[in-house]
Amino acid sequence: MNDCTKNLTIAERCAIPRHSMPHQDPAERVRNFNEVALGWDRETAVAEARRCLVCKNPQCVTNCPAEIDIPGFVQKIAVGQFLEAARILRASSALPAVCGRVCPQETQCELTCVMGKKYQPVAIGRLERFASDYALFAEELQIPDPAPPTGKKVAVVGAGPAGITVAGDLVKLGHDVTLYEALHEPGGVLVYGIPEFRLPKKIVRLELDIIKKLGVRLVSNFVVGRTATVDELLEDFDAVFLGNGAGAPSFLNIPGENLNGVYSASEYLTRCNLMKAYTFPGNSTPVAQGRKVAVLGGGNVAMDAVRMSLRLGADEASILYRRSRKELPARIEEIENAEEEGVKFNYLVNPVRFVGNENKWVTGVECLRMELGEPDTSGRRRPIPVKGSEFIVDVDMVVVAIGQSANPIVASTATGIETTERGYFIADDDGRTTKPGVFAGGDIVTGAATVILAIGAGKKAARAIHDYLEKGVWPEIST
Amino acid sequence: MHTILSKTMVTERTWHMRVAAPLVARKCRAGQFIMLRIHDSGERIPLTIADWDRDAGFIDIYFQEIGATTELLATLQAGDSILDVVGPLGNPSHVEKITGTFVMVGGGFGIAAGYPVARAFREAGNRVIAVLGAKTRKLLICEEMLRAVCHEVYVATNDGSYGIQGLVSDVLQGLLDGGEDVRLVFPVGPPIMMKIISQMTLPHKIKTMVSLNSVMVDGTGMCGSCRVTVAGKTRFVCSEGIDFDGHEVDWDEMMSRQKMYGKQEAEALSYHREHGACCGGVR
Secondary structure, X not given: OHHHXXXXXXXXXXXXXXXXXXXXXXXXXXXXXXXXXXXXXXXXXXXXXXXXXXXXXXXXXXXXXXXXXXXXXXXXXXXXXXXXXXXXXXXXXXXXXXXXXXXXXXXXXXXXXXXXXXXXXXXXXXXXXXXXXXXXXXXXXXXXXXXXXOOOEEEEEOOOHHHHHHHHHHHHOOOEEEEEOOOOOOOOHHHHOOOOOOOOHHHHHHHHHHHHHOOOEEEOOOOEOOOEOHHHHHHHOOEEEEOOOOEEEOOOOOOOOOOEOEEEHHXXXXXXXXXXXXXXXXXXXXXXXXXXXXXXXOOHHHHHHHHHHHHOOOOEEEEEOOOOHHHOOOOHHHHHHHHHOOXXXXXXXXXXXXXXXXXXXXXXXXEEEEEEEEEOOOOOEEEEEOOOOOEXXXXXXXXXXXXXXXXXXXXXXXXXXXXXXXXXEOOOOOOEOOOOOEEEOXXXXXXXOOHHHHHHHHHHHHHHHHHHHHHOOOOOOOO | OEEEEEEEEEEOOEEEEEEEOHHHHHHOOOOOEEEEEOOOOOOOEEEEEEEEEOOOOEEEEEEEOOOHHHHHHOOOOOOOEEOEEEXXXXXXXXXXXXXXXXXXXXXXXXXXXXXXXXXXXXHOOOEEEEEEEEOXXXXXXXXXXXXXXXXXXXXXXXXXOOOEEOOHHHHHHHHHHOOOOEEEEEEEOOHHXXXXXXXXXXXXXXXXXXXXXXXXXXXXXXXOOOEEEEOOEEEEHHHHOOEXXXXXXXXXXXXXXXXXXXHHHHHHHHHHHHHHXXXXXXX
């Protein structure tokens, strides 16, 4: 195998078509909660890996916030050294099996893959998933020996993608790391937000097991800002990283939004994922089982919510989105999955009011039709309401999935950490806040973004924290 | 894991429980609450912290058996454990020295939640009156505790078996008519009682702070399940409350949202009564 790979010419590599990943049949999968994408066998992974041109100056890596040695791990797969591939992945990322599933590769590593210029890009995400899963389920996975203890203590606030990354990187450098989580289960959005059918919880638990084995101390049910403040943490720790996430649902602030049956996406998904309401009453957390469901928004969270509602028995589930399909911010794969599963997409509609019945339960969403005007600051064409175009979408459940804003609990109870007007922490590129010893990264700095950007922020912050712990120097921040 | 140190029935289907929770006891103040989850497939429910001992590291909670989770909680004994206790959550009640009298109006098992606030106002140097309501004498809870921290305690029972026959609102009216210089009213109990008291104090322009008991999931401001309209604005009870100006709360919305899961709660209750043995708490 080894030789044959080396001997492939560029032309031969280019001649191999990109491999797809088998999915559960749509009619089948809307009746279960199991993962939709089924993974690859070894042969497919090797064949796909052999498409990589192993560029001298790999463009894929420049577009990976986790700074993964992509040609390196892909070449290990190509020669059948799957554990070695996983070791390379894990050297840069604490969450490769997660990223292999939820990263928007089409706008990152695969966007800049040279193969994509003329052919299809190498399926880097699927390869990442393959190698990481292979190692997670292999018994011989080696946990690297930690560096000698530095005697420095770091508190990481929030066991989501940013916090897990920081904790993993710092523990490997020999620091004593405590990871605080407000909920009863670590993982952040990976456990409360992203559904089982897209990211099995077992994968998250296995990734977390590794950072625990590396020596990270995990403390759940600890709400920083309430159980202890950041200032109190600084009495016991040499540095604090805040990765508590955006964590407060945004609403449209239109009439009727507090009717029963209207959920924020965070609530709906938390009930379903973290609290497993889909097994009610075996699990005792209830959730409404809408028959006619409308989800407002067009991002990944909206796709998760609308697909969840189908699995919970909705006869009709639709997305209401202000712009057109082209502007949907969700990953292409998730949009296609939703379409295959029978989700209806209502484009160019803007909800203006919720209508309810005598029991104060939602029965309709009044919308305006929109048309697209000139591009706005985001570069997307701005939707403009069409006068007199009001109409009502009949529903018995609504999920508002228009984003998150900053949860004030941490900031409002800390001293000296400046925030923006919207409540996000002000931090420099390396995550330094305005308070010496306190770093921040992920959604609580950038506003709601992606898992991979939070991981990227975590990596940079971990380096800066290590530097600070080594040298004890706090530079003037320039933001 | 949080060990149950003691459990006492205070009246029928209403319990006092003392739970080891050193991190909560270390920080909590009057008006704050915990989220509790009994076992791995349990729901998270909010309960107000009624008392605490920082040195011994325990908190006191009171609960009424009204659903699957509280019924299950009532089957646990001293020595058993509760899987998750997180807190203290919510903002502490705003306690200060006021001009005039502070009146805590407590109904049903809400009286226990009013106790630490009444005590804190007393400690802040105020004249403190408690008005306690119950259907009948044997359902009245926490009377002795309140007598120990209040200047005066009045009781109203629906059947007249103890105190005056009538409602807590009748007692409050009596205080106002009798010339008591009431400057702050703190009703805590069933929403309908809090609504009526708030309506009563409005024409007198008496500041009325209410402690809301909404449906919650995380209890940290992450989901919005507990949202309520206050002064025309959506507010989150768990992270922005739990105390709000009673004159500004949209009570009808608050009450309808509280009943959102009525049907499922009944379903869960019958399911757990049938399968109780296998889903019991952690022994």
